[in-house]
Amino acid sequence: MRTLTKLPGSPNAEADVASESAHARKAQVGRNKGDGPLARDVTHDQGQGNASHSRQHESAIKHVTGRAAYIDDMPAPADALHVALGWSPVAHGRLTRLELERVKASPGVVDVITFVDIPGHTDVGPIFPGDPLFVDDAISYLGQCLFAVAADSHKAARFAVTQAGIEIDERPASLDPVAAAEREEFVRPTHVQESGDWQQVLEGAPHVLAGEQFVGGQEHFYLEGQACLVAPTEDEGVIVYTSNQHPSETQKLVAEVLDIPFHAVTVETRRMGGGFGGKETQASPWACIAAIIARRTGRTTRIRLPRAEDMRATGKRHPFHNRYRLGFDDQGVLLGGDITVIGDCGYSPDLSEAIVDRAMFHADNAYSLGQVRVTGQRARTHTASNTAFRGFGGPQGMMVIEAAMDDIARQVGEDPLTVRKRNLYRAGRDITHYGQRVEQLTLLHDIVSQLEESSDYWARRQAIRQYNAKSPIIKKGLALTPVKFGISFTAKHLNQAGALLHVYTDGSVMINHGGTEMGQGLHTKVCQVVARELGLDMDQVRISATRTDKVPNTSPTAASSGADLNGMAAKDAASQLRERLLDFAATHFNAEQGGLDREGLRLENGTLIAGDGPDAKRIPWGELVQAAYLGRISLSAKGFYSTPLIHYDRETAKGRPFYYYAHGASVSEVSVDTLSGEYQVTRVDILHDVGDSLNPAIDIGQVEGGFIQGMGWLTTEELKWNEAGRLVSDGPATYKIPAFGDLPEVFNVALMQGHPNSQASIYRSKAVGEPPFMLAISVWSALRDALSSLTDYHKSPALDTPATPERVLLAAESLRQAAVHGTDADDSE
Amino acid sequence: MSVASSNNNVADPAMIDFYLNGKRRQCADIPPDCSMLELLRGPLGHTGTKEGCASGDCGACTVAIGEPTADGSLNYHTVNACITPAHQAQGAHLVTVEGLSRGDALHPAQAAMVECHASQCGFCTPGIVMSLFVLHETQRTRPAPFTQQRLESALGGNLCRCTGYRPIRDAALQMADQPDTHPTWADDPSLPGAVASLCRDVMGRTEGASPGHYTIPRSLEALRELKRERPEARLVAGATDLWLETTQQLKPLDDLIDVSRVEELNRVEAHPEGWWVGAAVTYSRLAPLLDAEFPAFGRLLHRFASMQIRNRGTLGGNVANASPIGDCPPVLLALDARLLLDGPDGERDMPIDAFFLDYKQTALKANEFIRGIFLPRSEARQLKVWKLSKRREDDISAVLAAFAWRLEDGVMRDVRLAFGGMAAIPLRVPAAEAALEGQKPDEAAFAEAKRALRRELSPMSDVRGSAEYRLVAASNLLERLRLSLDMIPTDNGMEVMLDAYAH
Numbered sequence A: 001m002r003t004l005t006k007l008p009g010s011p012n013a014e015a016d017v018a019s020e021s022a023h024a025r026k027a028q029v030g031r032n033k034g035d036g037p038l039a040r041d042v043t044h045d046q047g048q049g050n051a052s053h054s055r056q057h058e059s060a061i062k063h064v065t066g067r068a069a070y071i072d073d074m075p076a077p078a079d080a081l082h083v084a085l086g087w088s089p090v091a092h093g094r095l096t097r098l099e100l101e102r103v104k105a106s107p108g109v110v111d112v113i114t115f116v117d118i119p120g121h122t123d124v125g126p127i128f129p130g131d132p133l134f135v136d137d138a139i140s141y142l143g144q145c146l147f148a149v150a151a152d153s154h155k156a157a158r159f160a161v162t163q164a165g166i167e168i169d170e171r172p173a174s175l176d177p178v179a180a181a182e183r184e185e186f187v188r189p190t191h192v193q194e195s196g197d198w199q200q201v202l203e204g205a206p207h208v209l210a211g212e213q214f215v216g217g218q219e220h221f222y223l224e225g226q227a228c229l230v231a232p233t234e235d236e237g238v239i240v241y242t243s244n245q246h247p248s249e250t251q252k253l254v255a256e257v258l259d260i261p262f263h264a265v266t267v268e269t270r271r272m273g274g275g276f277g278g279k280e281t282q283a284s285p286w287a288c289i290a291a292i293i294a295r296r297t298g299r300t301t302r303i304r305l306p307r308a309e310d311m312r313a314t315g316k317r318h319p320f321h322n323r324y325r326l327g328f329d330d331q332g333v334l335l336g337g338d339i340t341v342i343g344d345c346g347y348s349p350d351l352s353e354a355i356v357d358r359a360m361f362h363a364d365n366a367y368s369l370g371q372v373r374v375t376g377q378r379a380r381t382h383t384a385s386n387t388a389f390r391g392f393g394g395p396q397g398m399m400v401i402e403a404a405m406d407d408i409a410r411q412v413g414e415d416p417l418t419v420r421k422r423n424l425y426r427a428g429r430d431i432t433h434y435g436q437r438v439e440q441l442t443l444l445h446d447i448v449s450q451l452e453e454s455s456d457y458w459a460r461r462q463a464i465r466q467y468n469a470k471s472p473i474i475k476k477g478l479a480l481t482p483v484k485f486g487i488s489f490t491a492k493h494l495n496q497a498g499a500l501l502h503v504y505t506d507g508s509v510m511i512n513h514g515g516t517e518m519g520q521g522l523h524t525k526v527c528q529v530v531a532r533e534l535g536l537d538m539d540q541v542r543i544s545a546t547r548t549d550k551v552p553n554t555s556p557t558a559a560s561s562g563a564d565l566n567g568m569a570a571k572d573a574a575s576q577l578r579e580r581l582l583d584f585a586a587t588h589f590n591a592e593q594g595g596l597d598r599e600g601l602r603l604e605n606g607t608l609i610a611g612d613g614p615d616a617k618r619i620p621w622g623e624l625v626q627a628a629y630l631g632r633i634s635l636s637a638k639g640f641y642s643t644p645l646i647h648y649d650r651e652t653a654k655g656r657p658f659y660y661y662a663h664g665a666s667v668s669e670v671s672v673d674t675l676s677g678e679y680q681v682t683r684v685d686i687l688h689d690v691g692d693s694l695n696p697a698i699d700i701g702q703v704e705g706g707f708i709q710g711m712g713w714l715t716t717e718e719l720k721w722n723e724a725g726r727l728v729s730d731g732p733a734t735y736k737i738p739a740f741g742d743l744p745e746v747f748n749v750a751l752m753q754g755h756p757n758s759q760a761s762i763y764r765s766k767a768v769g770e771p772p773f774m775l776a777i778s779v780w781s782a783l784r785d786a787l788s789s790l791t792d793y794h795k796s797p798a799l800d801t802p803a804t805p806e807r808v809l810l811a812a813e814s815l816r817q818a819a820v821h822g823t824d825a826d827d828s829e
Numbered sequence B: 001m002s003v004a005s006s007n008n009n010v011a012d013p014a015m016i017d018f019y020l021n022g023k024r025r026q027c028a029d030i031p032p033d034c035s036m037l038e039l040l041r042g043p044l045g046h047t048g049t050k051e052g053c054a055s056g057d058c059g060a061c062t063v064a065i066g067e068p069t070a071d072g073s074l075n076y077h078t079v080n081a082c083i084t085p086a087h088q089a090q091g092a093h094l095v096t097v098e099g100l101s102r103g104d105a106l107h108p109a110q111a112a113m114v115e116c117h118a119s120q121c122g123f124c125t126p127g128i129v130m131s132l133f134v135l136h137e138t139q140r141t142r143p144a145p146f147t148q149q150r151l152e153s154a155l156g157g158n159l160c161r162c163t164g165y166r167p168i169r170d171a172a173l174q175m176a177d178q179p180d181t182h183p184t185w186a187d188d189p190s191l192p193g194a195v196a197s198l199c200r201d202v203m204g205r206t207e208g209a210s211p212g213h214y215t216i217p218r219s220l221e222a223l224r225e226l227k228r229e230r231p232e233a234r235l236v237a238g239a240t241d242l243w244l245e246t247t248q249q250l251k252p253l254d255d256l257i258d259v260s261r262v263e264e265l266n267r268v269e270a271h272p273e274g275w276w277v278g279a280a281v282t283y284s285r286l287a288p289l290l291d292a293e294f295p296a297f298g299r300l301l302h303r304f305a306s307m308q309i310r311n312r313g314t315l316g317g318n319v320a321n322a323s324p325i326g327d328c329p330p331v332l333l334a335l336d337a338r339l340l341l342d343g344p345d346g347e348r349d350m351p352i353d354a355f356f357l358d359y360k361q362t363a364l365k366a367n368e369f370i371r372g373i374f375l376p377r378s379e380a381r382q383l384k385v386w387k388l389s390k391r392r393e394d395d396i397s398a399v400l401a402a403f404a405w406r407l408e409d410g411v412m413r414d415v416r417l418a419f420g421g422m423a424a425i426p427l428r429v430p431a432a433e434a435a436l437e438g439q440k441p442d443e444a445a446f447a448e449a450k451r452a453l454r455r456e457l458s459p460m461s462d463v464r465g466s467a468e469y470r471l472v473a474a475s476n477l478l479e480r481l482r483l484s485l486d487m488i489p490t491d492n493g494m495e496v497m498l499d500a501y502a503h
C-alpha cells in the first residue's frame, strides 16, 4: 500500500478562525449566483492568502534572483541545433532563385530547409489562410521568411544565412493603407455598423465638423523576443517549449505542418518575458520551423530571434487612418454622423478581421454617438502582418472620437471636459451603435466626477490658463479622458476555458489552466482563486506550466480575459473538489454519531470546520485529504467555463458582443516647449474600475503599466519604414519605448471602490489587462490642449500620433504661422 | 571554449582570469569577439542575466563590475554585458544576479523589488536588480539623497515594458528599509585584495599577447608598438560603439587592441590653459571635471546614453567614431578643443576642427590613435549645450547644438555655433557665427544668424527626424539662446525651456 506523507502541524494548531470571514464567503458565494447589480458588501479579506489580497507575483522571488527560466535559459542537450532564418530583403516581388549551396557548406551547418521541405500544411494563417511558413514564390513584405538554417551554434547559423544567393523580381511596394483602401486592396471585407438615419442627421445638424487623423502602430517590444525550443519525441511527434500566448493553436499548427495528429504534439509555456498580443499568433511560425528541423534531424532545436529580426519579421499594432464627420447641437452633444476607420493590416489577414471590428466597437468610447454609421476597412499593404496588441484595435478606434470631442469643444467654445461629460452614455442614450445596452450607466459618471474632484481639475484648468497667458514658450495642457472597454472575445467560441486541479496526499494542490503567464499575474490570481475556494493558504497551491496535454483546446490568453475565463474554470474545479470532500467528510467523520452536519461544513484556513462556536469540530486539511484518499475519493477535478449571454451577428451588425464593460478615466497634465517640441508629462491621476479587485497590487500594476505603455504608443514610439518598405526603427536604439524618467512625477492611481461587476464574473472582478492602456489618450489630448493655447483655445491642432517632439514642434509652428498669416491651420472644417 | 574554476596561475594570454560572484574563474580559449553576456550564458551557464537587444539599449543584461580602488576596496559599476568584451573581465570582480542573495535571504535590492511588486514578466528584472545593487553599494560608500535625477541616472538604462516603472522607483526608495543582507562573498575581507593582486598579475601576463587575439597593453609605449606591428588591428575602448559591429552587423572582430587600461590614456591632467583628458577616460570618470568646469557639458552627460554606457564609453571613442550624431564632437568644436594623436611615427596635435573630414572619415592615420583631448580653460566663455531627441533619456540626438561665446561690453565675442545631426559631420556654422560676432544679442542679429543657418545647413531626413524638423529646431535653438540671453526675460521671468531638458 502507498504510504502517506507525515503531515506537519497538530490538528488544532489554528483554532481561531474568524467566523465573519465564513459568513462573508457564504454571502459571496450566494452573490455570485445572481446576475443583478449588488452593492459591495465585502471590502476586505476572505481569509489568509486568498483572493482579493495583494499577493506578490508567484514568481517574484525567482524573477529577482535570476532563477525564473525563460525559453533561452532552458538547458538543452549538447547537440542541440540553433536556427537562424533567411529573410526577404525586399517588400514585394517574386522569388526567382534561391541559391543555398554556400549556406549548406558554411561551417557548423547541419540542415537547411525551404518551402519544399514542409511535410504538411504550408500556410500557418491562424484563422484565415494567407501566412505561408516560407515564401514559395510571392514575396509580400521585407522580413518575410525564405529559408531556415540549423547549425551547431547560433553564430554559425546566423553567419551561414548571409551566404545565400537570393534573386528577386522586385515590384513596387504598396505601403500606404489609404491608397490601398481606395484601390480596394483589402485582406478582409469591409464591415459596417449603422444605427438610425445618420445621413439625415448630418443634413439637419446645427453644427457639423469633420476631421482626419493618422494613428501610428506600435511594436510590442516584449523584452524576451520570440523564442522556442523543440525536442523530438520517441514517436512521430514533438514537444514544444515556447514563449507563447496561444499554446493550443501552436499545437494545431505544428501538427498540421508536420502532418501528424494533434495528440503527437505537446506545447508547454511556463512564462513569457512579455507578450502584449505579440505572441498570440506570431509565436507559432518559429515553433513550426523548429519542429520540422527537430523531426528531420532527430535533434533538439532552438530558435530565438535577434531583436532587429524580430522587429522586422513580426506584426505590430495596426496603424489606422480615421475619419469622422459628426453633427452636434449647440451644447456640443452628438447627434450622429459618419466614422471610418482604416486599419493597416499588413500583407495578410492574421487577426485583422476582429481587430478592425474592435476598433469599430470602440469608435464611441464612452459616448453615445447618436445616429451613426461606422465603417471599418482592412487595408492590405506590403509590411509584416499586423496583429494583436493590448486593446486589439480598441485604442485606435477610441482615438477618433476623442479627437472629435476636443475639436467639438473648441468649436462650441467649451472646455473639452464639459463636452465629454455631456456626451457620456446616460439614461435615454444608453444603446451603442451595435445595439448593446450599456448597463452600469452611472458608473462612468461617478468615476469622472470623483476624478474631476480628486485631481482638482477645474482649479488646475484655471491656473494653467493663467500660466499660459503669461508664458511665451512653455505651454501647459490638461485633459481628462474616459475609457469604456468591452470585455469578451468578439469571436464567441473563444469565450471558454478549462482547468485541471489535483490534490496530492500531503495536501498540496496543483492547478493547471489554459491561460498563459506573461507577467500579468494570471497564475497568481488563479492560485488565489483556488486557495480561496479550498480555504487554503496560497503557499499550498502551485501552478505549473501551461501544457496542451493537461488542459486541451484552450483559447489564447488575450482580450484581457485570462482571469475571467480561467479563474472561473479553476473555481469550478476547486468547488467541485470541495463539495466532493465535504460530502465525503459528512459521512466519514463522526460516523458513530451519524456523521457531520453537511450544511455546516466548510473549509477555512487549512481546516475543515463542522458546526459553529466552541463546539465546532476542526479537522486539518491534510488529514481530510488523506482520509479521502484512503476512502477512495478522487482528488482530482477538471473545471470548465463558458461566458454566458454574448452574441453578435455580423449580418445585422447588432448584438451583445461584450459580457460587460470595464471603465476608467485619467487626467494628464503636460508642459510643452513650443520652441523645441519637447514636453513632459508632469502629473497623472487615474481612477479605474476593476469591479471587486482579485488582487489590488496586480491590478494597479496593470493599470500603471498599461498607462505608460499607452503613453509610449502616443508619444515616443515611432515606427518608420523607408520607401522600399524596410522598417528602419528596428531596435531599441531607434524605437523608443518609455524609460524610467518618463514616469510622471506625480502619478496617482486608484481603483474605483464600491462597484462590483454587475455580471457574475469571478468574484465580481473585472478584466484589467487592456482597458487601462487607453487611459493614456489623456496625454495626447493634453498635448493638443497645450498647443491649442497658442490660438487662445480657438483652434484644435492636428496632431497625428505618435506625437513625437517633431510632430509637436511642427504643429506649434503651423499654429504660429496661421496666427501670423491668418490662415486656418485647423484640421477640422 | 573551456572553463575552469581553480587557482593555478598558468600564463595563458587568451585565458580570461577573473572573479565571478566571489569565486575565481578561469576561462580558456575565449574568442576576442565574445561578449561578457555570451561568456556568462554560454560556457559559464549563468542564465540569470538576460539578452533583450544585444545593443546596449535595454539593460536586461546589466551586470556589475568591481574594480580595485586605491583604498583597497572594490568599486562597483554597472555595464551592459551584451556589448562588453568578455576579455574586459580580466582581473575584475564580476557580479551577476545569481550572486546577490545569501542563500534564501534576499539582498535589499531584491527584497525591495519583491515587496513593491516591481516585477511582472520578470525579464527586465535581473538587470534592474543589478542597477539597484550598484546604487545600494554606492549609497553605502558615498551616501547622498535619492533625488529624481539620481534615480533616473541609475535606472535610465533599464527598460521595463510591463510595470511603467512606478514600483521600480518605489523599490529603489525602499531598499534602505530592508534588512541589510549581503552575499556571503561580501563577508570575505580578503576579496578586494585578491582581486587587486589578480588584476596586477593578469595584466602582467596578457601584455603583448599574440595577434589574432585580444591584447591589452598597459603603457603608451606598448600601445605604440602594437600599432606598429598590427596597424590593421581595431582599437577598442569602452566597446559601446564598436561591439555593435559584431552583435548587429555580424562583422568579425578578431584582432583587437584594448586601450582601456593604457595608463597614459587614463589620466586627466590640469594645466593653466586647460585640461588634458586621456582618450580612454570614461564618461563616469570625466563627469566631476565637467560638472565643475563645464557645467553645460556636464549636464549633457545626464542625457548621454545610460549609466551602463557612461561607465564604459570614452570621449576618445566618441571622437574617433566620428558619428555625425555623436554628442561630444559639437561641444568640443564649440569649446575649441584640441586633439593629441599618437602612433609609432610620433605624436601630433591638431585642432578638433581639422579632425572630421567626411562622413565617418577622420584625419587619423591607420596606425594612429587618439591619445588625449584638450579642453581649454576660459573664465569668460559661456556655453550652452542642447540636445533634441525623441525620448529624453538614453536616446541619440536628432539635433545637438553647442553654443559658446563671451560677452564683452554687451556684445558677443568668440561666437562658436556647432551642431550635430545637421550634416554628414559634426560642424560649426561660420556664417551664423559671423552674424552674431561683435553684435548685441538682439532680435536683429539673431534673425540674421537664423537666416544664415538655414542657408548653410541641409540636414538629412532619417529615422530620428525629418530635414524640415531639424532645420526648424536648430533655428529655434538659436531663438532659445537669444531668449535666455535676454537680460529682462519676457514678462516676469517665465522659463524658456523645460527644466528637465535644460543644460
Ligand SMILES: Cc1cc2nc3c(=O)[nH]c(=O)nc-3n(C[C@H](O)[C@H](O)[C@H](O)COP(=O)(O)OP(=O)(O)OC[C@H]3O[C@@H](n4cnc5c(N)ncnc54)[C@H](O)[C@@H]3O)c2cc1C
Pocket: B055, B056, B057, B083, B234, B235, B236, B237, B238, B239, B240, B241, B242, B243, B259, B279, B280, B303, B304, B305, B306, B309, B312, B313, B314, B315, B316, B317, B318, B319, B320, B321, B325, B326, B327, B328, B368, B369, B370, B371, B394, B395, B396, B397
Ligand atoms: C545604448 C547606447 C547609447 C548611446 N548613446 C549615445 C549618446 O547619447 N550620445 C553619443 O554621442 N553616443 C552614444 N552612444 C555611442 C557611444 O557610447 C559613444 O560614442 C562612446 O563615446 C564610444 O566610446 P567607446 O569607448 O565605447 O568606443 P569604442 O566602441 O570602444 O570605439 C569606438 C570607435 O573608436 C575607435 N577608438 C576607440 N578609442 C580610440 C582611440 N583612443 N584612438 C583611436 N580610435 C579609437 C574604435 O576603434 C572604434 O572604431 C551610445 C551607444 C550605445 C550602445
Ligand code: FES
Pocket: B050, B051, B052, B053, B054, B055, B056, B057, B058, B059, B060, B061, B062, B080, B081, B082, B083
Ligand atoms: S541585452 Fe539589451 S542592453 Fe544588453
Ligand code: FES
Pocket: A223, A273, A274, A519, B118, B119, B120, B121, B122, B123, B124, B125, B159, B160, B161, B162, B163
Ligand atoms: S517586468 Fe516585464 S519588462 Fe519589466
